[in-house]
Amino acid sequence: PNAIGVAVIGSFNDFDGKINPLKNVNNSGVWQIFMPSVDWGSLYKFEITTSCGNVLVKTDPFAYFTELRPHNSAIVSNLEGFNWEDKDWLDNRKYKNLNRPINIYEVHLQSWLQGEAFFLNYRDLAHKLASYLKDMGFNYIEIMPIMEHPLDDSWGYQVTGFFAITSRYGSLEDFQYFVNYMHKNNIGVILDWVPAHFPVDDFALNKFDGSYLFEHEDKALREHPQWTTSIFDYRKNHIQNFLISSACFYLEKYHIDGLRVDAVSSMLYLDFGRDKSQWKENKLRDNKNLEATQFLKKLNKKVLDSYPDVLMIAEEATAYKGVTDKSSLGFDFKWNMGWMRDTLKYFMEPIDKREDSHNDLTFSIMYAFDEKFILPFSHDEVVHEKNSLFNKMRG
Known part of the structure; x- marks a missing residue:
C-alpha cells in the first residue's frame, strides 16, 4: 500500500519490470494485473518501487511454491x-x-x-x-x-x-x-x-x-x-x-x-x-x-x-x-515443557543420588490439571549438543 509502483517480473518477460506493471486500484494500495497466458511452472517475483524511489525485488508472500534455496522466485503452481x-x-x-x-x-x-x-x-x-x-x-x-x-x-x-x-x-x-x-x-x-x-x-x-x-x-x-x-x-x-x-x-x-x-x-x-x-x-x-x-x-x-x-x-x-x-x-x-525438563533432569542424575531428586518426577502433579497437556520429549532438549535422549540416561 505504500509503494508508488509495482510490476510482476518473471521467466515470461525476461524479468523486465517495464513489461507487466500492476494498477493501483482507485489508489487503494491494492495492486492488480490479469495475465491469462502464464504457464504452470513459470517463475515470477514482484518489482516494487518504494515511496523513496528505491526498487525492491520481492517473492510473493502468498506464493504456493518457490525455487529451492538459494534461489527464491515464486513458481506458478496448481494446488x-x-x-x-x-x-x-x-x-x-x-x-x-x-x-x-x-x-x-x-x-x-x-x-x-x-x-x-x-x-x-x-x-x-x-x-x-x-x-x-x-x-x-x-x-x-x-x-x-x-x-x-x-x-x-x-x-x-x-x-x-x-x-x-x-x-x-x-x-x-x-x-x-x-x-x-x-x-x-x-x-x-x-x-x-x-x-x-x-x-x-x-x-x-x-x-x-x-x-x-x-x-x-x-x-x-x-x-x-x-x-x-x-x-x-x-x-x-x-x-x-x-x-x-x-x-x-x-x-x-x-x-x-x-x-x-x-x-x-x-x-x-x-x-x-x-x-x-x-x-x-x-x-x-x-x-x-x-x-x-x-x-x-x-x-x-x-x-x-x-x-x-x-x-x-x-x-x-x-x-x-x-x-x-x-x-x-x-x-x-x-x-508441558516443565514436565519434560524435570523428567530428563531426574534421569540424568547418578542413580545413587536420585533419592534426593524425586520431586523432579512428582512436581508436575501440582499443576497437571490446570491445562490440557501434551507430555513431550522434543527436539528442544537434544539440540545444541545437549545429547540424545539415549545419551542423557545414566547407566
Missing part, C-alpha cells in the same frame, strides 16, 4: 490437481483426534533420513515413515516447519513463505501424497507453524514495500534480540488476516490434522528474551502483549469454527493461565 483418497479419514477425524490416546512422533525431515540425494522426496519419506511409525506405535506425526525457509540450519523456524511448502523434498503434489498416504495408514499429520516472527532477508517480508508493512514500526516491538528476526505487528488487520489465512490454508488444501503453534511464550510477553532496556510496558503497565493475545484468541476461534476436529497445540513454556481454556486463548493442548 487442485491431486486426487485425494482420505475421505474416510476426514469424515471420522473427530473421533480420532479427541477421543483416543495420542502418541506423536516429532520429526525433522532433512535429519531423519538421507539417501543418495541430500533430500529425500516427500513420497519416499511417506512410505518409510509410515512403516516406522506403525512399528513404533505412533498414531500422529508432527513435522518440524516445512514452510519455505532460506536457511537449512534454522530447521524451518525462520519462515519466508507462509503459504509455500518447501521445495527441498519435492512438489506440492508430492506433499499432498505424503499427507494422503499417512491418512490411509491411520496416521494424523500435525505441522509446526510459526506466526511469532520472520527473518529479515531482503527478498521476503522484511520492509516489503519500503515501509514496515508486516512488522511493527516501533523497534522495541519489532526486533527479536534472541533470534535476530522481526515480529509481526498483530494490531494490523491485514497481519491477522495474513496469518489466519496461512493456518487455514494448510488445514484446507493439505488436509492437515493439527497445528503446533511455535514460540507462543514469545508472543504473549513483551519482555520475552529482552533486557529491561529493550521493551516497553503496555497500556495496562505490565508485560503482556495484548495485541498478540487477541490474535491468538481470534486464530483459535476461527479454526474451531471452521475446522472443529483439528488440533491446535501451543508450545508455551510459562505459567500463563488459560492457554487451553476456550474462553481464554482457546488452544486444545499445551506442551
Whole structure:
C-alpha cells in the first residue's frame, strides 16, 4: 500500500519490470494485473518501487511454491490437481483426534533420513515413515516447519513463505501424497507453524514495500534480540488476516490434522528474551502483549469454527493461565515443557543420588490439571549438543 509502483517480473518477460506493471486500484494500495497466458511452472517475483524511489525485488508472500534455496522466485503452481483418497479419514477425524490416546512422533525431515540425494522426496519419506511409525506405535506425526525457509540450519523456524511448502523434498503434489498416504495408514499429520516472527532477508517480508508493512514500526516491538528476526505487528488487520489465512490454508488444501503453534511464550510477553532496556510496558503497565493475545484468541476461534476436529497445540513454556481454556486463548493442548525438563533432569542424575531428586518426577502433579497437556520429549532438549535422549540416561 505504500509503494508508488509495482510490476510482476518473471521467466515470461525476461524479468523486465517495464513489461507487466500492476494498477493501483482507485489508489487503494491494492495492486492488480490479469495475465491469462502464464504457464504452470513459470517463475515470477514482484518489482516494487518504494515511496523513496528505491526498487525492491520481492517473492510473493502468498506464493504456493518457490525455487529451492538459494534461489527464491515464486513458481506458478496448481494446488487442485491431486486426487485425494482420505475421505474416510476426514469424515471420522473427530473421533480420532479427541477421543483416543495420542502418541506423536516429532520429526525433522532433512535429519531423519538421507539417501543418495541430500533430500529425500516427500513420497519416499511417506512410505518409510509410515512403516516406522506403525512399528513404533505412533498414531500422529508432527513435522518440524516445512514452510519455505532460506536457511537449512534454522530447521524451518525462520519462515519466508507462509503459504509455500518447501521445495527441498519435492512438489506440492508430492506433499499432498505424503499427507494422503499417512491418512490411509491411520496416521494424523500435525505441522509446526510459526506466526511469532520472520527473518529479515531482503527478498521476503522484511520492509516489503519500503515501509514496515508486516512488522511493527516501533523497534522495541519489532526486533527479536534472541533470534535476530522481526515480529509481526498483530494490531494490523491485514497481519491477522495474513496469518489466519496461512493456518487455514494448510488445514484446507493439505488436509492437515493439527497445528503446533511455535514460540507462543514469545508472543504473549513483551519482555520475552529482552533486557529491561529493550521493551516497553503496555497500556495496562505490565508485560503482556495484548495485541498478540487477541490474535491468538481470534486464530483459535476461527479454526474451531471452521475446522472443529483439528488440533491446535501451543508450545508455551510459562505459567500463563488459560492457554487451553476456550474462553481464554482457546488452544486444545499445551506442551508441558516443565514436565519434560524435570523428567530428563531426574534421569540424568547418578542413580545413587536420585533419592534426593524425586520431586523432579512428582512436581508436575501440582499443576497437571490446570491445562490440557501434551507430555513431550522434543527436539528442544537434544539440540545444541545437549545429547540424545539415549545419551542423557545414566547407566
